[in-house]
Amino acid sequence: MEGLIKVFHTYSSKEGDKYKLSKAELKSLLHGELGDFLAASKDPMVVEKIMSDLDENRDGEVDFQEFVVLVAALTVACNEFFVESMKN
Template identity: 40%
Template sequence: MTQPGNVTQLQMSMCLMLDTFEKYAKTDGDPNSLSKSEVKTLLEKEMPGMISGAKDQKAVDDLFKALDFDGNGVMDFEEFMVVVAALTCAFRGPYLTCRNLSYCWGPILQK
């Protein structure tokens, strides 16, 4: 984050999403897309508890397959934004209650 002042709350959220994608996308290969291992690292670091509870790699593979809408094996920024939007919608209810996503968040891939 290298944001000077005069950035609104909504713009700040957009900057954070752009920076998050870039941070993980640049770790291997194309900086404009997330490989499967980059998606896994991103979810482990940014959404702790979401996939850490997954018992095996298959759950992560299934998740990635579902998120890679155009089936090219990587997740581009548009696909990333669809995921973030869906997750934010899913956690609006719990957030309205407890006001803290890090507490609301449960291991949704535990089986």
């Protein structure tokens, strides 16, 4: 948990509201922490789509509560991948 909180605040404190991720900060976080995930995506709009999906209150930024949705979704996807891998 501490690691997730530190990662969020490392990126969120770079510009504007230090408790929210701007689109640029989110993009930086995704490239810095999930670069392989982004590289695997062939969609040039992937960051914009992630931002849109996470920004529940439509304020143009992602707060920690909204960020946790990304963490949960990635955790579920990884679990599904490993479950399928173990079946084969």
